[in-house]
Amino acid sequence: MSRPVLRSLAKLNLYLLVGGVALLMILPFYWMIATAFMPAPDIIAFPPKWIPTRLTLEHFAVAFAKAPWLTYYWNSFVVAVASVGFSLLFGLFAGYAFAVYRFPLQGFFFFLILGTLMVPVQVTSVALYILLAKIGWVDTFLGILAPNFASAFGVFMLRQGIKQIPVDLIEAARIDGAGEVRIVLTIITPLIKTTLATVAMILFLGSWNDFLWPVIIINSSDLRTLPVGIALFKDPYGNINYGPLMAATLISTGPMLVAYIVSQKYMIRGIALTGMKG
Numbered sequence: 001m002s003r004p005v006l007r008s009l010a011k012l013n014l015y016l017l018v019g020g021v022a023l024l025m026i027l028p029f030y031w032m033i034a035t036a037f038m039p040a041p042d043i044i045a046f047p048p049k050w051i052p053t054r055l056t057l058e059h060f061a062v063a064f065a066k067a068p069w070l071t072y073y074w075n076s077f078v079v080a081v082a083s084v085g086f087s088l089l090f091g092l093f094a095g096y097a098f099a100v101y102r103f104p105l106q107g108f109f110f111f112l113i114l115g116t117l118m119v120p121v122q123v124t125s126v127a128l129y130i131l132l133a134k135i136g137w138v139d140t141f142l143g144i145l146a147p148n149f150a151s152a153f154g155v156f157m158l159r160q161g162i163k164q165i166p167v168d169l170i171e172a173a174r175i176d177g178a179g180e181v182r183i184v185l186t187i188i189t190p191l192i193k194t195t196l197a198t199v200a201m202i203l204f205l206g207s208w209n210d211f212l213w214p215v216i217i218i219n220s221s222d223l224r225t226l227p228v229g230i231a232l233f234k235d236p237y238g239n240i241n242y243g244p245l246m247a248a249t250l251i252s253t254g255p256m257l258v259a260y261i262v263s264q265k266y267m268i269r270g271i272a273l274t275g276m277k278g
Contacts, residue, residue: 029257035246036060043242059243060251063233066244069251071222072229078141079214079225080207083148084200091154091199096184098155099162100170110159116152125216132217139219147213154199161195162188201259208256226252 035043036059038052063069098110128147129138137143165188173183189196211227218224230252233245 032246032249032253035242036250038243040243059247062241062244063247063251067229067232067248069226069229072224072226072252075141075223076208076225076227079144079148080204082141082145083207084203086145086149087151087154087203088158088196088200090150091158092184092189092196094150094155095158095160095162096180096188098159100167113152113155121147121212125213129216138217139223141223143217144214144223144225146217148203148207151199151203154203157195157199158192161192165191205256205260 034050034052037055037057038049039054039056039058042049042052094113098106124147132138132143132146137146169187170183173187178187209227210225211231214225215228215231218228230245230248233241233248
């Protein structure tokens with residue numbers, strides 16, 4: 001076969017591979033949506049019915065009756081926005097320090113921060129809970145936010161973005177009399193806004209979907225976030241009503257899916273522009 005034919009076949013195989021992987025990724029979301037709208041007999045049917053015999057909203061009625069979703073939405077929104085705000089503020093100035101300044105043990109401290117990414121949250125949860133209990137932060141918004149006041153991932157990504165900015169620009173601002181805080185807020189921030197948006201979206205998704213730490217630190221029903229609220233759909237004996245559960249999951253993840261679809265091109269661009277060197 002000629003070279004153009006081989007190239008076309010290779011491209012076709014690549015498209016088929018990518019399409020197959022995409023189908024595997026989409027399948028769970030389709031099953032969640034289909035289960036939320038299909039009647040109960042279709043959910044437990046064997047073999048499984050991929051297309052509902054009819055559409056129903058009864059599962060959503062059960063879900064809305066079982067939990068105060070507006071409260072859960074508000075709690076998740078407050079926690080996610082505050083987490084992103086604190087992490088971006090810390091990451092911006094810490095990333096600026098690691099990218100611009102030179103100080104003893106700089107590499108050691110930077111890799112120490114990155115090393116925290118390899119420590120599972122399960123390892124630190126007990127010690128953090130004891131600390132927060134001593135200062136009275138258990139069952140409070142501050143307690144939920146405690147692990148998210150800073151993000152090692154945010155420090156790394158923002159440092160990489162700041163390293164792409166010419167040092168001469170920063171030196172020129174210093175010569176003009178600008179202080180370090182002003183340089184960060186008025187010069188650095190606009191130049192890395194794509195990276196900031198990328199980090200913000202990733203951290204927002206992580207905070208919105210976080211389950212383990214909120215379920216450990218929260219005791220009051222009025223402080224529950226969406227993932228904790230969804231756990232209510234399993235009774236003490238482990239029985240699950242999958243229709244309302246999938247309806248509740250769709251209520252919870254729907255806005256985030258829309259946000260990701262809208263912002264994915266900016267996330268890809270931010271990661272591409274940030275680079276991994278240095």
